[in-house]
Amino acid sequence: MRVTRFVGVIAALLLALPAAAQMRGHGGPVRALAITGDGRLAVSGGFDQAAIVWGLDTGAALSVLRFHDGAVNAVAALPDGRFASGSEDGRIALWRLGQAEPERVLEGHAGPVAGLVVSPDGAALASAAWDGTARIWPLEGGPARILEGHKGNVNAVAFLPDGGLVTAGADASVRIWTGDGQPVTSATLPSPLSALAVTADGEIAAAGADATVRFLGRDGSERGQVELGPAPVIALAPSPDGTRIAAASAGGTVAMIARADRKVLFNLVGPGLPVWSVAWRPDGSELVTGGGDRLVRRWNASSGEPIGPLAMPRPADALAAFHGERGAEVFRACVACHTLTPDEPPRAGPTLAGIFGRRIAAVPGYRYSEALRGMDIVWTPETVARLFEVGPARYTPGTRMPEQTINSAEDRDALMRFLAKATQPHATGPN
Structure with missing residues (x-):
C-alpha cells in the first residue's frame, strides 16, 4: 500500500514540476542509464556510488539510492517496476520504488559488475563482471547460472530475442550462449570490446577500443561495420524500432547509425567529455545520455539536437579562492572524489570538511569498508601526509x-597547509 501511495506522489510530481532537460545530481561521471517501459522514469548509476531515479519530463531526482561500496557501473529497469544496480563492489541490488534499502542483494561475483540486462520475458537478470564471468539470476530466487569462457574482464551482456545470451569482453571475443548458459559459438574481433547491443530481429552490434561498430549474425559471422574513430566506443543502444544504433564514445559524441546501410546519420555533439551511457525512450523520440560532466541529458532522436540548453553553468570552482597555491594544485587530483565543504553534492569519497581531528571512517551517512571502520587512526596533517607518502593500500589496507x-x-x-585552511568552516582563501 505504501508503494502504491509513493507511485501516486511521483505521478503528481511529474505533472506539477516544470520541465527540465538536463539533470544534475551525481557527484561523478554517470556510468549507466536505464528507462522504464512507460518512458516516464529513468535510473542512472554514477561513479559517486549512487543510483538516482529521475522523472524524465521534469528533471526531478525522485530518489537517491545509496547502498554500494563502489561506483555503480550498471543499472536496469525491471518490468515489475523495480530497479537493479550493479557495482564495483561486485554486488547487485534490487530496489523497490519508495524504499531506502534494497529489497534483495545478489552476491557471487568476485569482481566489479560492468553490465546488467533483463531477459525478454522479465524472469531473469543477466550480469557481466570483471571476474571473467557472466551470470543469469532468476528474479524469483534460486542460484545463478555461471557462464565461463572469457579470458579477462566481461564488459557487456545482452539477451537475444529467444532468451539466449551474448557477452563481450576485454579478450576481444563475442560469445553466444543458450538461455540456460550453454556455449553456442564465439567470434574474435580485432580489439577489446566494451559495448553490446541486440536488435529485435537478433542482430548483434559490438564495439570497443578500435572505435568500430561491428554487426554480427547469430552464428558469429560479421555482416558489416561502421568506423567511427578516433575515440573508443563505450556504450551502444538500439532504437525501439530496431532501425538505428546509438554509439557513445569516450570523445564526447554519440553517433546515430542506420542499420540498413551501415552509415552514420548524424552525431550528437556534447561538451567534449566521455559519454558513458545511452538509452532510448520507448517511443523512440528521445535519447538520454550520461556523461563525464555528471549530467544526464536529453536529445531529440530525429535531429540530434539537444533538448534544452546543451551546457549548464558549472558549479563554482572550489579552488578558485586559492589560485596560485601549490597545495591547491596538488589537491586538484582529489576533487573528483572529495568535497571541501559539507554542503556540496556527495561524491565517491567522504567530504574532507573538518578532516583534521576527525577519526577515520567517521563522516555520518558515508558507507565505509569494514576494514576502515576497525582502524584506530585520527586524521592530522601528519597522518594524512603519511597516507600519501606510502599509499592508501599500505596505510589503510582494505580501503576503496x-x-x-x-x-x-x-x-x-x-597539501597539508591547503587542507588546514580549505576544510575548516568559513574557509575563503589565503589570508
Missing part, C-alpha cells in the same frame, strides 16, 4: 580509495 602517492615532501607539506 584509488592507489596514489605524493613522492615530493614539499608537495605533501603544501
Whole structure:
C-alpha cells in the first residue's frame, strides 16, 4: 500500500514540476542509464556510488539510492517496476520504488559488475563482471547460472530475442550462449570490446577500443561495420524500432547509425567529455545520455539536437579562492572524489570538511569498508601526509580509495597547509 501511495506522489510530481532537460545530481561521471517501459522514469548509476531515479519530463531526482561500496557501473529497469544496480563492489541490488534499502542483494561475483540486462520475458537478470564471468539470476530466487569462457574482464551482456545470451569482453571475443548458459559459438574481433547491443530481429552490434561498430549474425559471422574513430566506443543502444544504433564514445559524441546501410546519420555533439551511457525512450523520440560532466541529458532522436540548453553553468570552482597555491594544485587530483565543504553534492569519497581531528571512517551517512571502520587512526596533517607518502593500500589496507602517492615532501607539506585552511568552516582563501 505504501508503494502504491509513493507511485501516486511521483505521478503528481511529474505533472506539477516544470520541465527540465538536463539533470544534475551525481557527484561523478554517470556510468549507466536505464528507462522504464512507460518512458516516464529513468535510473542512472554514477561513479559517486549512487543510483538516482529521475522523472524524465521534469528533471526531478525522485530518489537517491545509496547502498554500494563502489561506483555503480550498471543499472536496469525491471518490468515489475523495480530497479537493479550493479557495482564495483561486485554486488547487485534490487530496489523497490519508495524504499531506502534494497529489497534483495545478489552476491557471487568476485569482481566489479560492468553490465546488467533483463531477459525478454522479465524472469531473469543477466550480469557481466570483471571476474571473467557472466551470470543469469532468476528474479524469483534460486542460484545463478555461471557462464565461463572469457579470458579477462566481461564488459557487456545482452539477451537475444529467444532468451539466449551474448557477452563481450576485454579478450576481444563475442560469445553466444543458450538461455540456460550453454556455449553456442564465439567470434574474435580485432580489439577489446566494451559495448553490446541486440536488435529485435537478433542482430548483434559490438564495439570497443578500435572505435568500430561491428554487426554480427547469430552464428558469429560479421555482416558489416561502421568506423567511427578516433575515440573508443563505450556504450551502444538500439532504437525501439530496431532501425538505428546509438554509439557513445569516450570523445564526447554519440553517433546515430542506420542499420540498413551501415552509415552514420548524424552525431550528437556534447561538451567534449566521455559519454558513458545511452538509452532510448520507448517511443523512440528521445535519447538520454550520461556523461563525464555528471549530467544526464536529453536529445531529440530525429535531429540530434539537444533538448534544452546543451551546457549548464558549472558549479563554482572550489579552488578558485586559492589560485596560485601549490597545495591547491596538488589537491586538484582529489576533487573528483572529495568535497571541501559539507554542503556540496556527495561524491565517491567522504567530504574532507573538518578532516583534521576527525577519526577515520567517521563522516555520518558515508558507507565505509569494514576494514576502515576497525582502524584506530585520527586524521592530522601528519597522518594524512603519511597516507600519501606510502599509499592508501599500505596505510589503510582494505580501503576503496584509488592507489596514489605524493613522492615530493614539499608537495605533501603544501597539501597539508591547503587542507588546514580549505576544510575548516568559513574557509575563503589565503589570508
